[in-house]
Amino acid sequence: MKTRDEGQRSLCPHLPQVSAYHDGALEPSAAQALHEHMTRCADCAGELARLRRLSGLLADVPVPAMRPGAMVRMHRAVAATRQRVVVMRLARVLSAAAATILVVCTAWLWVSAQSGQPESWGISSWEAVAVGSIDDTDAEALLAQWIVEDLSRENAHE
């Protein structure tokens, strides 16, 4: 069984650097220093050998080709998405235009109401007649006239 000291000795402090050395990610001076260190350190040299083996194993992982038809599906999906984007963009423009018109009209109505222009926007004269109140006297006269005319028509038929 290893003692604690033996266990600690097996972990060289330069060990983590070996990974960067393996990847060519160290500065040339640091890489050279580690290279020299590895001629004396079995742990680091062993680590480098294991990393090279690991890279070799991973490089051998088979990569399949895309299945037939995958590219066609991808192009179709891209075309469909493009159409959706165009439609959405158009919808946004139209929505913005509609919102602008709504805001402008609302503002115009509000300003008109504030500036005392209701006369010009008042109801037409025929509407005024239609919905306007009729004097009671006039109403009685109209009713009498209507009854007389109705009776006259009946007499004429007979």
Next chain:
Amino acid sequence: MAWKTQPAPTESAPLRDGDSELVQRAQEGDDGALHDLVDQYADGLFRLAFSLVGNAPDAEDVVQETFLGAFRRLRGFEGRSSVKTWLTRILVRQAARHHRRRSVRRTVPLDVEGRESGAGVETGPTTAEDVTMRMDVEEALGALSTDHREVVVLREMQGMSYAEIAEVLDLPAGTVESRLFRARQHLKELLKGYMP
């Protein structure tokens, strides 16, 4: 730690001059440019997606979602990173999202689906030992956490430098190095039968 200021030489394809032009044309509404981008990057992105998700059908879905997501946000691309880095970043996020969804849905190991998909493998193993070894490596890769698998795949299979990985994953380069170190320690433990 003494870092290289320049990215390490990688196997990743350099940014072609036409890439930015393609994106610019696409931004201006040229649909043909979108399809050209698909033709240009689909294969490379598929290989990355396959390494991350472990089977061809899901990898194709991830690639498709990557393109759709990229094209929806096309106007947001300002050219500060290369087109490849931009697409890779989106793909890694899509793959992580896919992995989370799948983890919730079921707990089938990654390698099992990869074999079940039966998609045509480019280079076939020649011996039973090779087959077993490759299956073990795929299984070990699938056993890594998403964070660890991402750095291993981007470094070992995509040949990206630490700086490129940091840009894709939006991490400091030092974090990439430490994460890669831990991921490799885990992988070596899982594959200790193949280690010298």
